[in-house]
Amino acid sequence: MKKKKKVVILGGGFAGSIIAKQLEKEFDTILIDTKPYFEYTPGILRTIIKPEHIKKIQRLHNHYLQKTTIQVTNVVRITRKEVILQNNQRMSYDFLVISTGSTYELPIKDENAIPASRADTLRSYHQRLENAKKVIIIGGGIVGVELAAEIVTHYPQKEIVLIHSKKRLMQRNRNKTITYVESFLTKRGVQLLLGKKVVAIEKDNVTLDDATIEPYDLAFVCTGIKPNFTFMKKTLSTNLDKRGFIKVNENLQLKGIKNIFVAGDVAGITEEKTAQTAEKHAKVVIENIKNLERNKKLIEYSSRKRPTIISLGPYTGILETDNATITGLLPAVLKVLIEDKRVRKRA
Numbered sequence: 001m002k003k004k005k006k007v008v009i010l011g012g013g014f015a016g017s018i019i020a021k022q023l024e025k026e027f028d029t030i031l032i033d034t035k036p037y038f039e040y041t042p043g044i045l046r047t048i049i050k051p052e053h054i055k056k057i058q059r060l061h062n063h064y065l066q067k068t069t070i071q072v073t074n075v076v077r078i079t080r081k082e083v084i085l086q087n088n089q090r091m092s093y094d095f096l097v098i099s100t101g102s103t104y105e106l107p108i109k110d111e112n113a114i115p116a117s118r119a120d121t122l123r124s125y126h127q128r129l130e131n132a133k134k135v136i137i138i139g140g141g142i143v144g145v146e147l148a149a150e151i152v153t154h155y156p157q158k159e160i161v162l163i164h165s166k167k168r169l170m171q172r173n174r175n176k177t178i179t180y181v182e183s184f185l186t187k188r189g190v191q192l193l194l195g196k197k198v199v200a201i202e203k204d205n206v207t208l209d210d211a212t213i214e215p216y217d218l219a220f221v222c223t224g225i226k227p228n229f230t231f232m233k234k235t236l237s238t239n240l241d242k243r244g245f246i247k248v249n250e251n252l253q254l255k256g257i258k259n260i261f262v263a264g265d266v267a268g269i270t271e272e273k274t275a276q277t278a279e280k281h282a283k284v285v286i287e288n289i290k291n292l293e294r295n296k297k298l299i300e301y302s303s304r305k306r307p308t309i310i311s312l313g314p315y316t317g318i319l320e321t322d323n324a325t326i327t328g329l330l331p332a333v334l335k336v337l338i339e340d341k342r343v344r345k346r347a
């Protein structure tokens with residue numbers, strides 16, 4: 001029997017988990033992840049309010065992968081031939097998939113956790129939130145807005161301050177969406193500090209660029225993602241853009257290297273970094289690895305704006321498409337159904 005080709009997948013998030021699951025029947029698959037489980041990141045904000053929700057949004061890799069070898073460790077370096085792990089183990093590959101995603105501040109993402117320590121961290125933030133009188137959220141993109149809405153819905157009596165460097169929240173969204181969000185939050189008493197930058201964060205206060213000092217009991221930093229790329233710095237740095245995203249061609253291959261593919265947040269494609277996009281990349285990578293094996297033509301990834309659902313607590317949401325903003329309970333329910341569907345994909 002012909003020996004199966006070896007596919008090494010770095011990172012078991014939205015992209016890596018699906019790639020491993022889809023390829024394990026045909027290939028010798030190895031998933032390397034810093035943590036032993038898939039976590040549904042969009043559901044994490046609710047766990048700060050309801051820590052027990054974490055059980056619904058985590059799946060151990062070894063529960064949904066039957067044939068894949070799983071290694072829980074950090075990838076420290078990759079070359080054109082090998083992957084080098086934290087314990088100095090060297091691993092060769094026929095195909096390599098880089099899907100190491102992006103980092104976010106605690107408690108939103110935690111790359112070096114096991115389920116028990118992750119649950120402890122979330123419970124500890126929940127307790128701090130329960131005790132806090134004043135909460136500061138730094139960053140008014142979708143994540144900061146969703147978090148502010150989640151907190152104010154459950155704790156309407158708390159003082160919540162949302163600080164954003166731009167004049168309007170979520171400035172990449174439609175005007176109608178922004179107006180709805182700003183009104184939702186201010187009506188519920190969230191104080192918006194717009195056009196102000198945080199220049200220093202101390203233990204119990206932040207300093208703004210106009211020298212104002214805002215004290216707080218609990219602060220959340222929601223200023224955006226950072227790509228996980230350090231394992232490429234020594235050997236393949238010319239494949240990184242200025243911010244550390246990995247340059248890819250239209251087939252999602254590393255430029256100039258046929259057997260290395262990139263999927264998810266870490267891919268250097270100008271588009272919103274979302275779970276649905278990561279899963280679209282995954283589809284292209286799965287097809288293209290199979291196509292390479294069969295000497296078939298590779299397919300191309302085409303980036304386009306996709307509908308977004310923003311939740312404003314459990315009972316209100318916004319569904320935004322290119323030319324419509326639909327608000328109310330329906331988008332909130334849709335978001336819960338999508339969460340359920342995406343987690344079940346890893347069952």
Ligand SMILES: Cc1cc2nc3c(=O)[nH]c(=O)nc-3n(C[C@H](O)[C@H](O)[C@H](O)COP(=O)(O)OP(=O)(O)OC[C@H]3O[C@@H](n4cnc5c(N)ncnc54)[C@H](O)[C@@H]3O)c2cc1C
Nearest residue numbers: 011013014015034041042075100101102264265274275276
């Ligand atoms: C709070 C929040 C809410 C969001 N809400 C939505 C939403 O409603 N809808 C939507 O579509 N998108 C949403 N997103 C975006 C979405 O979560 C990301 O786009 C998605 O997680 C990207 O998937 P990924 O597979 O690229 O990477 P990730 O999910 O980041 O997974 C990467 C994996 O790689 C591992 N890893 C990292 N470095 C290494 C290394 N050196 N060695 C080994 N393993 C490594 C990590 O531990 C992780 O398991 C949200 C994001 C946040 C932060």
